[in-house]
Amino acid sequence: MVRRYKYFERxxxxxxxxxxxxxxxxxxxxxxxxxxxxxRYRYHPEWVKLPDELWGNVIRGVACDSEGCLYFTMRCxxxxxxxxxxxxxxxxxxxxxxxxxxLHGISVAEDGTIWVADDMNxxxxxxxxxxxxxxxxxxxxxxxxxxxxxxPTKLVPHSCGLxxxxxxxxxxxxxxxxxxxLLRSWGAPGEKAGxxxxxxxxxxxxxxxxxxxxxxxxxxxxxxxxxxxxxILEDLWNPVDVWSDGVYVYVLQNEGxxxxxxxxxxxxxxxxxxxxxxLTAHSFTGDDKGNxxxxxxxxxxxxxxxxx
Amino acid sequence: xxxxxxxxERNGYPVDLYSKTERYKNHMPCxxxxxxxxxRYRLTADWAxxxxxxWGYMVSGIAVDKEDNVYAAMRCKQAPILKFDKDGxxxxxxxxxxxxxxxxxxxxAQDDTIWFTDDAVSVIWHIDQExxxxxxxxxxxxxxxxxxxxxxxxxxxxxxxxxxxxxxEKGENVMAQVKNSxxxxxxxxxxxxxxPTKLVTLPDGRMxxxxxxxxxxxxxxxxxxxxxxxxxxxxxxxxxxxxxxALGxxxxxxxxxxxxxxxxxxVFDxxxxxxxxxxxxxxxxxxxxxxDYAYVIEGDGRISIFEVETxxxxxxxxxxxxxxLIAHxxxxxxxxxLFLADLGVKSIYKLERI
Numbered sequence: 329m330v331r332r333y334k335y336f337e338r339x340x341x342x343x344x345x346x347x348x349x350x351x352x353x354x355x356x357x358x359x360x361x362x363x364x365x366x367x368r369y370r371y372h373p374e375w376v377k378l379p380d381e382l383w384g385n386v387i388r389g390v391a392c393d394s395e396g397c398l399y400f401t402m403r404c405x406x407x408x409x410x411x412x413x414x415x416x417x418x419x420x421x422x423x424x425x426x427x428x429x430x431l432h433g434i435s436v437a438e439d440g441t442i443w444v445a446d447d448m449n450x451x452x453x454x455x456x457x458x459x460x461x462x463x464x465x466x467x468x469x470x471x472x473x474x475x476x477x478x479x480p481t482k483l484v485p486h487s488c489g490l491x492x493x494x495x496x497x498x499x500x501x502x503x504x505x506x507x508x509x510l511l512r513s514w515g516a517p518g519e520k521a522g523x524x525x526x527x528x529x530x531x532x533x534x535x536x537x538x539x540x541x542x543x544x545x546x547x548x549x550x551x552x553x554x555x556x557x558x559x560i561l562e563d564l565w566n567p568v569d570v571w572s573d574g575v576y577v578y579v580l581q582n583e584g585x586x587x588x589x590x591x592x593x594x595x596x597x598x599x600x601x602x603x604x605x606x607l608t609a610h611s612f613t614g615d616d617k618g619n620x621x622x623x624x625x626x627x628x629x630x631x632x633x634x635x636x
Numbered sequence: 637x638x639x640x641x642x643x644x645e646r647n648g649y650p651v652d653l654y655s656k657t658e659r660y661k662n663h664m665p666c667x668x669x670x671x672x673x674x675x676r677y678r679l680t681a682d683w684a685x686x687x688x689x690x691w692g693y694m695v696s697g698i699a700v701d702k703e704d705n706v707y708a709a710m711r712c713k714q715a716p717i718l719k720f721d722k723d724g725x726x727x728x729x730x731x732x733x734x735x736x737x738x739x740x741x742x743x744x745a746q747d748d749t750i751w752f753t754d755d756a757v758s759v760i761w762h763i764d765q766e767x768x769x770x771x772x773x774x775x776x777x778x779x780x781x782x783x784x785x786x787x788x789x790x791x792x793x794x795x796x797x798x799x800x801x802x803x804x805e806k807g808e809n810v811m812a813q814v815k816n817s818x819x820x821x822x823x824x825x826x827x828x829x830x831x832p833t834k835l836v837t838l839p840d841g842r843m844x845x846x847x848x849x850x851x852x853x854x855x856x857x858x859x860x861x862x863x864x865x866x867x868x869x870x871x872x873x874x875x876x877x878x879x880x881x882a883l884g885x886x887x888x889x890x891x892x893x894x895x896x897x898x899x900x901x902x903v904f905d906x907x908x909x910x911x912x913x914x915x916x917x918x919x920x921x922x923x924x925x926x927x928d929y930a931y932v933i934e935g936d937g938r939i940s941i942f943e944v945e946t947x948x949x950x951x952x953x954x955x956x957x958x959x960x961l962i963a964h965x966x967x968x969x970x971x972x973x974l975f976l977a978d979l980g981v982k983s984i985y986k987l988e989r990i
Contacts, residue, residue: 358955359671360955373958546656585662600668601666604668604960627957
């Protein structure tokens with residue numbers, strides 16, 4: 329039996345205690361660092377400073393633009409998308425007037441446009457950097473059967489096409505051309521190779537391979553551009569997001585761990601450990617300095633792992 | 637409104653999602669370092685080498701003996717106390733033949749005898765290393781009269797109820813939904829004990845007890861186990877308590893009490909005079925004292941370190957909501973390593989002093 333279930337069975341209740349106190353500022357500077365293999369990071373919780381009226385909204389997705397600014401999606405009608413500068417200062421929020429229901433993953437394209445997946449709305453939207461709606465893919469409010477989309481999780485723009493993970497209500501990876509026309513899809517519900525249970529994120533690496541977070545199957549599946557399966561990385565801890573710096577591929581696992589693979593699928597490092605709550609997060613991204621930014625979906629907000 | 641309430645109000649639920657895999661060990665080691673000034677520690681997750689059949693019970697208390705062996709008090713009838721060597725190797729379980737109800741705090745005295753509080757039945761057990769019962773303080777299953785009603789819910793209490801196991805008049809384990817504010821029902825300080833939380837011994841054999849969930853007192857016992865004095869009372873006044881959850885005694889024979897719901901540490905002399913009150917973060921759960929410093933584990937993921945002579949805070953490890961340091965009890969060994977008992981799936985974490 330899985331340890332967690334065992335624990336639950338034996339104790340009836342998982343003991344989780346949280347503060348009711350207002351006192352959350354440290355009186356002393358202190359440092360937390362993570363190191364594994366060649367990789368070292370310094371940990372900064374609540375990197376993006378949110379004003380009181382925004383603090384506490386679930387942050388589900390985070391992306392980084394070419395300038396190092398962060399874009400993040402919040403479960404908040406008044407401020408669905410936030411933008412912060414390199415120092416974690418909030419620049420602004422936008423998207424309030426757009427027909428969003430509940431935003432999930434976010435990506436920034438090379439041309440600076442922003443793609444957000446709206447899982448409750450069954451659609452993916454493209455915005456310009458000022459928040460103006462440019463394009464809608466899918467039928468907002470209408471879940472599809474197998475076509476795009478049914479609770480999509482992320483869209484990643486690439487020179488070879490737009491790749492979407494779809495999602496909580498579907499079991500597909502879709503590829504679109506630049507205009508949003510569907511080129512092909514693959515996947516089916518299940519546990520066998522090529523099947524998915526909660527397709528949570530997608531990445532196209534330097535070798536034009538498609539890494540797919542098959543979240544509830546605890547694995548990442550890697551495909552060719554046309555959907556041929558190349559490799560399965562098994563036995564992960566609820567992989568929720570995948571990012572690459574061009575040399576390594578980083579897999580974020582919701583259980584509190586980041587696994588780092590080289591381009592030959594060899595594990596180069598593992599940050600955190602099972603039940604490492606400090607690194608528990610729902611999505612992440614990185615900048616050109618190799619710093620990582622984790623969106624926690626919880627009270628830690630956006631965490632920065634500063635590359636050392 | 638507190639941050640937690642804001643979070644809950646805005647999202648409706650605490651987010652908690654997990655993997656189904658059986659694996660819980662890393663494929664590659666990861667070094668996690670906590671440092672603040674001269675205080676530097678390396679964290680070892682899942683430090684104890686558990687016999688598989690004993691893993692997964694709530695570890696509510698932790699203690700270290702003078703040889704640096706580590707003792708875990710678990711909420712498990714067949715193995716209420718586990719003993720590990722300094723490297724985390726399992727040595728034995730102790731106390732399975734005794735009818736413990738719900739162990740809370742544990743302490744190993746200089747003579748290697750073990751004291752631990754059993755809050756569900758309001759007694760303190762004293763046993764030897766073989767698990768032989770040496771003595772029992774308090775009246776089994778008969779909490780003292782303080783007005784405490786553990787089913788009481790204060791109207792201001794917006795927290796989620798937790799499931800609590802208690803022993804009823806027939807000696808049966810019963811589950812009940814309780815809320816944290818039950819302590820507000822306490823009307824007066826009572827005699828020993830009403831859900832005592834921890835006992836520590838003094839070098840001369842005297843004992844100090846924090847009492848407890850259902851009482852608001854610190855008791856001092858003589859080496860002959862006779863009560864010398866008690867102090868306390870309900871509320872926020874200096875010298876009063878809202879869940880005295882643990883305590884420690886420093887080299888000056890001053891008693892440091894974790895006044896949990898008041899979010900403070902109170903320091904007393906052995907007569908009960910208040911020497912200092914230090915406000916700290918959420919729910920100070922436990923305190924461990926070695927030479928110059930007192931180490932306080934707080935429930936939101938921080939360890940605050942105080943200087944024994946000046947009562948000044950000199951360092952903090954972790955951050956608000958630093959989950960890896962959230963623990964219910966803490967003890968240290970001769971070289972200053974800290975051991976954290978989590979009450980959750982993390983069981984025992986070690987912070988190795990480096």
